[in-house]
Amino acid sequence: MPESRSAAQPLLTVEHLRKVYESSTGSVEAIGDISFQMNAGELVVIVGPSGCGKTTLLKCIAGLLRPTSGVVELEGKRVTGPPPNMALVFQEYGRSLYPWLTVRGNVDLPLKHKKLSRAERDRLIDDALVAVGLDHAAKSYPWQLSGGMQQRVAIARAVAYEPEVLIMDEPFAAVDAQTRADLEDLVRTLHRERGMSILFVTHDIDESVYLGERVVVLSKSPTWVQEDLSIDLPAERDQLVTRALPRFTELRTHVYEQIQRAKRGEAVRPGATAA
Amino acid sequence: MTLYTSTVVTPRKPSRVWAKIGENTAYALGLPILLLVIWGIWSSISPAPFFPSPLVIAEAFVETWIGPAFVNDVLPSLGRLAISIVLAVVLGIAAGTVIGLVRWLRELLEPIFEFFRAVPPPVLIPIVAVLVGANDTMKVVVMVTGAIWPVLLNTIEGVRSTDSVMTETAQSFAITRSERLRFLVLPAASPRIMTGVRQCLSIALILMVISEMFFSSSGLGYQIVFFQRNYLIAQMWSGIVLLGLIGVLLAVIFGFVERRVLRWYHGVKEVERA
Numbered sequence: 001m002p003e004s005r006s007a008a009q010p011l012l013t014v015e016h017l018r019k020v021y022e023s024s025t026g027s028v029e030a031i032g033d034i035s036f037q038m039n040a041g042e043l044v045v046i047v048g049p050s051g052c053g054k055t056t057l058l059k060c061i062a063g064l065l066r067p068t069s070g071v072v073e074l075e076g077k078r079v080t081g082p083p084p085n086m087a088l089v090f091q092e093y094g095r096s097l098y099p100w101l102t103v104r105g106n107v108d109l110p111l112k113h114k115k116l117s118r119a120e121r122d123r124l125i126d127d128a129l130v131a132v133g134l135d136h137a138a139k140s141y142p143w144q145l146s147g148g149m150q151q152r153v154a155i156a157r158a159v160a161y162e163p164e165v166l167i168m169d170e171p172f173a174a175v176d177a178q179t180r181a182d183l184e185d186l187v188r189t190l191h192r193e194r195g196m197s198i199l200f201v202t203h204d205i206d207e208s209v210y211l212g213e214r215v216v217v218l219s220k221s222p223t224w225v226q227e228d229l230s231i232d233l234p235a236e237r238d239q240l241v242t243r244a245l246p247r248f249t250e251l252r253t254h255v256y257e258q259i260q261r262a263k264r265g266e267a268v269r270p271g272a273t274a275a
Numbered sequence: 276m277t278l279y280t281s282t283v284v285t286p287r288k289p290s291r292v293w294a295k296i297g298e299n300t301a302y303a304l305g306l307p308i309l310l311l312v313i314w315g316i317w318s319s320i321s322p323a324p325f326f327p328s329p330l331v332i333a334e335a336f337v338e339t340w341i342g343p344a345f346v347n348d349v350l351p352s353l354g355r356l357a358i359s360i361v362l363a364v365v366l367g368i369a370a371g372t373v374i375g376l377v378r379w380l381r382e383l384l385e386p387i388f389e390f391f392r393a394v395p396p397p398v399l400i401p402i403v404a405v406l407v408g409a410n411d412t413m414k415v416v417v418m419v420t421g422a423i424w425p426v427l428l429n430t431i432e433g434v435r436s437t438d439s440v441m442t443e444t445a446q447s448f449a450i451t452r453s454e455r456l457r458f459l460v461l462p463a464a465s466p467r468i469m470t471g472v473r474q475c476l477s478i479a480l481i482l483m484v485i486s487e488m489f490f491s492s493s494g495l496g497y498q499i500v501f502f503q504r505n506y507l508i509a510q511m512w513s514g515i516v517l518l519g520l521i522g523v524l525l526a527v528i529f530g531f532v533e534r535r536v537l538r539w540y541h542g543v544k545e546v547e548r549a
Binding site: 059062063064082083084086087088090092095096098099100101109110112113141143144157161 | 438440441443444446447448449450451454458459462463465539540542543546
């Protein structure tokens with residue numbers, strides 16, 4: 001469990017990140033200039049218009065893609081490859097879980113090289129499966145489960161790994177609305193009860209406001225941070241109560257307008273000549 | 276909140292299972308029995324020297340193969356076949372994994388593979404015999420050089436096409452190279468590998484016979500050619516029947532292994548179809 005860290009050093013720093021894809025048909029600037037910081041124990045949601053390079057940003061942060069320029073730092077250390085203290089939950093749960101392993105095997109796999117005793121590993125796995133409500137399905141295979149449950153397995157795998165930061169890339173985009181609400185509450189619970197630092201990417205405006213303590217609104221591509229909005233809703237969130245709050249509606253409307261401006265390209269990048 | 280939407284496999288009722296097994300057996304054996312009966316009637320109506328009746332062949336089968344010939348000819352053949360299959364599968368998977376993972380190696384080797392694959396292994400028999408002598412090694416080399424290709428090429432293709440999200444998952448959790456090989460690359464490639472192994476078995480069986488037709492004085496293939504040349508027609512047919520039975524045996528063993536190794540794969544396919 002993360003201890004209280006000095007406020008001086010942020011957990012995650014992204015500084016002037018830029019990514020240009022070179023291809024035979026010319027180069028495409030996916031990310032223009034993104035800078036933001038995230039503190040330990042925060043739940044930050046990144047939201048942006050579709051095709052704004054959210055996944056590119058995440059892959060750069062996760063060390064899976066090399067940025068064209070700019071720096072990503074995790075706990076003061078520059079990210080050049082996948083950092084060991086970071087876990088990812090992908091949108092495509094069906095392709096991120098290994099179908100030849102049981103639920104338990106999938107959760108266990110990343111722990112194998114962690115130099116833990118068998119008992120310690122078992123404890124972590126059991127604990128993570130209980131946390132996502134899947135302790136009864138440990139011996140099943142992922143493909144025997146529904147989509148929402150498969151995504152729970154992926155979350156359990158990340159929880160058992162005990163990362164400093166959990167990165168989720170549109171994790172609930174492919175599940176139905178009811179399951180989605182359950183999974184949103186699961187993410188809130190993990191954040192609140194375990195103090196997990198979570199960076200959550202979504203294209204769903206309601207979801208961003210409901211989940212986040214901060215919402216980072218991205219512009220359209222080439223992307224920059226259009227707004228870094230603090231969500232001043234009570235920490236205890238409830239699908240019915242929170243979503244009915246006037247403040248929720250205000251924030252939601254605000255983010256919605258920002259996204260619309262982003263789509264139309266109206267917002268002007270500070271300190272930049274019109275692209 | 277319901278968590279367990281049940282896609283869990285429910286076992287079939289026992290009576291239906293037995294009915295299904297009975298039905299399958301009837302389908303599997305029905306046509307062979309029918310053909311044997313027709314053949315038997317035909318050969319008794321118009322006897323032909325080259326097509327003796329099934330009963331004569333059965334008699335020859337017992338006389339020829341149950342006894343010393345089994346130890347002297349059949350067992351050595353089967354031993355060489357087994358060694359060759361194991362070698363072809365192990366070497367094919369090992370080399371295929373390395374080549375599939377290393378891009379420059381793949382691009383370097385693939386054109387050459389196309390060339391070597393196109394060479395029919397039987398034409399290599401005299402050359403191999405000169406190189407290693409006319410012995411068991413020669414036969415094994417010939418079988419392996421023919422049977423390795425489907426395993427090798429399928430492994431390369433299977434390893435190469437490992438799902439990108441699965442690979443990124445392994446990377447993001449900093450899973451080590453050997454773990455990645457064992458828990459990701461090889462299982463992901465296993466459906467393709469098993470396809471290769473299936474083809475490998477039949478090629479190895481064909482080459483087993485062919486490799487014993489030259490520079491040989493024992494073995495199943497040698498015996499069949501010997502019977503042919505000496506007009507021992509019923510015995511020759513019994514040898515061919517024995518080859519067929521070996522093929523069936525290989526298929527049964529393969530099916531057993533395949534069901535174990537690819538249990539997850541068939542499960543996924545079943546869910547996708549549902």
